[in-house]
Amino acid sequence: MKSDVNPMNPIERLRNAPRCTATAKGTGKRCKCPSKQNWNVCRLHGAGGGAPRGAAHPNFKHGLRTVEMEKIRCLVALLSAS
Numbered sequence: 001m002k003s004d005v006n007p008m009n010p011i012e013r014l015r016n017a018p019r020c021t022a023t024a025k026g027t028g029k030r031c032k033c034p035s036k037q038n039w040n041v042c043r044l045h046g047a048g049g050g051a052p053r054g055a056a057h058p059n060f061k062h063g064l065r066t067v068e069m070e071k072i073r074c075l076v077a078l079l080s081a082s
Contacts, residue, residue: 020045 017034020042024031033042041047051057054066063069 014034020031020033020035021040022031022042022045023029031042031045033044035042036047039047054060055063
């Protein structure tokens with residue numbers, strides 16, 4: 001017997017998609033939007049947003065406070081302490 005479920009039906013795919021985990025401050029209810037793939041929240045609540053890191057960021061100045069430089073400073077401090 002053949003099932004009536006069409007795996008390519010967009011309505012069924014949206015209905016069965018995992019939901020956003022964001023909650024409202026006032027009511028405490030969860031968002032009803034489907035979450036983006038590989039994210040816990042929907043596009044309205046920040047999935048995939050934000051500026052690029054490093055030199056590609058519009059406010060990048062000199063690189064002295066980047067994640068890489070912070071790691072290098074930590075390593076230098078560990079080496080000088082011993």
